[in-house]
Amino acid sequence: MIHIQNIAKAFGEIHAVQDVSFDVARGELFGLIGPDGAGKTTLFKILVTLLLPDSGSATVAGRDVVQDFRALRQMVGYMPGRFSLYPDLSVEENLAFFATVFGTTIQENYELIRDIYVQLEPFKNRRAGALSGGMKQKLALCCALIHKPDVLFLDEPTTGVDAVSRKEFWEMLQSLKKHGLTILVSTPYMDEAGQCDRIALMQNGQILAIDTPTGVENRFAKPLFAVRATNIYRLIQDLRQAPFTITCYAFGEFLHLTTQDGVSTGTIDTYLTERHHKQLEIKPIRAGIEDSFMDLMQHA
Amino acid sequence: MNRIGFMIEKEFKQLFRNKVLWRMMLAAPVLQLILLANAANFEVKNINIVVVDQDHTTYAQRLTGKFRYIDNFNFRGYRPATKLAYQELLAGTADVILVIPPHFERNLTTENRADVQLLVSAIDGTKAGIASVYAQTIIRSFNADIRTETIGTTPDGVAPERMAGLDVENQYWYNPRLEYKTFMVPGILFELLLLIGSMIAALNIVREKEIGTQEQLNVTPIRKHEFIIGKLTPFVLIGLIQFTLGLLVGRFVFRIPIEGSLLLLYGFAFLFLLLCVGLGLLISAVSNTQQQAMFVVFFCLVLFILLSGLFSSTDDMPQWAQIINTLNPLKYIIEVGRNVLLKGSTLRDMQTQFFTLLAMTITLIGLASWRYKKVG
Numbered sequence: 001m002i003h004i005q006n007i008a009k010a011f012g013e014i015h016a017v018q019d020v021s022f023d024v025a026r027g028e029l030f031g032l033i034g035p036d037g038a039g040k041t042t043l044f045k046i047l048v049t050l051l052l053p054d055s056g057s058a059t060v061a062g063r064d065v066v067q068d069f070r071a072l073r074q075m076v077g078y079m080p081g082r083f084s085l086y087p088d089l090s091v092e093e094n095l096a097f098f099a100t101v102f103g104t105t106i107q108e109n110y111e112l113i114r115d116i117y118v119q120l121e122p123f124k125n126r127r128a129g130a131l132s133g134g135m136k137q138k139l140a141l142c143c144a145l146i147h148k149p150d151v152l153f154l155d156e157p158t159t160g161v162d163a164v165s166r167k168e169f170w171e172m173l174q175s176l177k178k179h180g181l182t183i184l185v186s187t188p189y190m191d192e193a194g195q196c197d198r199i200a201l202m203q204n205g206q207i208l209a210i211d212t213p214t215g216v217e218n219r220f221a222k223p224l225f226a227v228r229a230t231n232i233y234r235l236i237q238d239l240r241q242a243p244f245t246i247t248c249y250a251f252g253e254f255l256h257l258t259t260q261d262g263v264s265t266g267t268i269d270t271y272l273t274e275r276h277h278k279q280l281e282i283k284p285i286r287a288g289i290e291d292s293f294m295d296l297m298q299h300a
Numbered sequence: 301m302n303r304i305g306f307m308i309e310k311e312f313k314q315l316f317r318n319k320v321l322w323r324m325m326l327a328a329p330v331l332q333l334i335l336l337a338n339a340a341n342f343e344v345k346n347i348n349i350v351v352v353d354q355d356h357t358t359y360a361q362r363l364t365g366k367f368r369y370i371d372n373f374n375f376r377g378y379r380p381a382t383k384l385a386y387q388e389l390l391a392g393t394a395d396v397i398l399v400i401p402p403h404f405e406r407n408l409t410t411e412n413r414a415d416v417q418l419l420v421s422a423i424d425g426t427k428a429g430i431a432s433v434y435a436q437t438i439i440r441s442f443n444a445d446i447r448t449e450t451i452g453t454t455p456d457g458v459a460p461e462r463m464a465g466l467d468v469e470n471q472y473w474y475n476p477r478l479e480y481k482t483f484m485v486p487g488i489l490f491e492l493l494l495l496i497g498s499m500i501a502a503l504n505i506v507r508e509k510e511i512g513t514q515e516q517l518n519v520t521p522i523r524k525h526e527f528i529i530g531k532l533t534p535f536v537l538i539g540l541i542q543f544t545l546g547l548l549v550g551r552f553v554f555r556i557p558i559e560g561s562l563l564l565l566y567g568f569a570f571l572f573l574l575l576c577v578g579l580g581l582l583i584s585a586v587s588n589t590q591q592q593a594m595f596v597v598f599f600c601l602v603l604f605i606l607l608s609g610l611f612s613s614t615d616d617m618p619q620w621a622q623i624i625n626t627l628n629p630l631k632y633i634i635e636v637g638r639n640v641l642l643k644g645s646t647l648r649d650m651q652t653q654f655f656t657l658l659a660m661t662i663t664l665i666g667l668a669s670w671r672y673k674k675v676g
Contacts, residue, residue: 048519049518049519050515050518050519070521073519073520073521074521076519078516078519080512080515080516082512083512084511084512084513084515084516085513085516086310086314086511086513087511088314088317088318089310089313089314089317093310093313097306097310098520100302100303100306101303101306101517101520101521101522102520102521103302103303103521143516
């Protein structure tokens with residue numbers, strides 16, 4: 001459904017997107033994961049015909065993003081990272097306006113947005129500018145869906161949204177998937193990656209890896225331990241000094257420690273006990289996406 | 301085509317919702333017209349005059365008396381010495397000093413001529429010029445009075461006709477009473493269109509850029525020209541409403557004549573509005589924030605208005621200013637406004653202005669569209 005081949009885009013000295021290629025299949029929920037400044041938004045803008053690539057080519061729904069941009073605009077829904085609707089028009093007016101711009105009506109495609117719109121309905125006469133963050137985001141999603149696009153582009157839809165709304169939002173995406181929509185979503189939150197069918201890890205304008213969430217996790221080949229003690233700060237200092245350590249990062253209340261092969265819980269325990277750490281807790285764990293991503297970033 | 305309609309509908313919805321802007325746009329022409337036309341007035345009143353009378357005769361008193369009973373002058377009294385009068389000029393309490401030298405009456409009767417000295421403070425150039433003209437007129441009239449009185453007694457019996465000399469009488473055409481309002485209103489009318497047309501239009505489009513809706517619309521099938529036409533049409537319509545309001549105020553409050561064809565006037569107003577929104581569009585194309593747009597519009601407006609001939613005649617400006625002025629749309633449209641309203645000029649009389657404005661409009665809109673294409 002989306003076919004990207006060697007796309008590159010630079011702004012002066014900054015190479016925002018470098019030689020990116022990947023494909024997204026029909027009906028897939030594809031996540032583009034990467035930190036701020038990775039080039040996600042630039043890539044999105046190229047795909048939704050807002051920017052011209054410097055080189056490379058891409059097709060979305062079989063339409064070339066440069067040659068057939070006009071036809072393509074009818075077929076994609078785009079929700080930018082920043083709220084971009086008319087704050088002085090009401091919920092209903094915004095939706096109706098975007099429907100008419102696409103030559104359709106709210107009624108015609110109501111089926112697709114119903115689940116989301118019912119939550120907005122009580123506020124339909126409220127001005128969009130006066131909505132809460134979560135509601136704004138739902139309205140923006142409705143506006144991006146109102147013309148029944150084939151492909152939906154969501155640029156960091158959950159940035160700046162509370163945890164409950166984030167969860168709801170991903171549930172909405174899962175149900176949209178059932179309508180056969182192809183969805184490309186970007187996010188800086190790695191914990192959301194598991195919701196996607198496949199993910200691409202992006203950094204500094206380059207794709208580091210493309211796989212299913214499990215596939216990405218399985219790429220992590222080294223031993224990984226979660227370590228905890230009373231003095232976390234001293235613990236991280238000591239572990240980073242340890243001869244067997246490759247990396248050591250804080251992950252919530254635990255430290256994730258990557259070691260060389262052949263290191264066991266006992267080795268670490270001995271090392272730390274020598275350094276007078278109390279209430280030690282050391283357990284081998286399976287790598288998560290974040291661990292994989294950290295690892296990939298190290299080697300990029 | 302339909303999409304343009306929806307754009308316009310949306311635009312009006314937003315405008316009606318912006319109560320402050322909406323009220324301002326309708327009240328502005330009426331208020332500004334009334335305020336500016338009354339305030340921007342070259343009639344000089346309350347010229348403070350002090351007199352230094354060194355003659356102390358009847359004639360000297362009569363001359364002073366002439367100044368005392370004229371509205372424009374405010375007689376502040378006699379001063380015993382010129383030095384004291386100078387101090388008042390310095391302090392700003394006097395604008396004009398009239399010095400009547402000794403032997404004024406004697407010279408006038410025996411030699412048939414006498415000099416008076418008039419000192420005018422020229423801090424405010426316009427006021428000084430006008431004050432000086434007023435004072436000279438009064439002295440001339442005093443002169444004429446004295447002459448007619450003494451004619452009967454001229455010893456050598458010169459014929460009265462020869463003494464009276466040639467009298468030049470001025471007649472002002474198209475504005476017989478030299479009403480400044482009649483002169484100002486047509487100018488202000490178009491100046492307001494420029495303000496609304498370019499400023500509001502530019503800010504409105506830049507706002508869509510700022511809040512990101514322009515980008516959102518760029519992903520829809522809406523075409524660039526549809527967006528532009530949809531954005532600008534409401535402002536042309538509002539401009540025409542404002543023009544009508546202004547014209548009504550001009551006609552019924554200021555009683556300015558409408559000699560020429562109304563259709564021609566509206567035709568020009570429409571053309572000028574296209575030019576204004578074209579300017580607004582170009583400015584919006586080069587600005588990314590409303591602040592930038594505001595500054596650029598303000599810069600252009602002040603330049604256009606000051607050079608337009610609204611306040612001072614363009615013919616009196618230095619050569620270089622006149623050259624710059626050939627690019628000033630406001631200059632042309634004010635000429636049109638004054639000529640059509642006051643003189644009843646026809647399109648044939650105004651064809652230079654028409655073609656110049658037309659060329660400017662096409663250039664501006666063309667440039668703005670090209671610039672939008674390039675960026676978008």
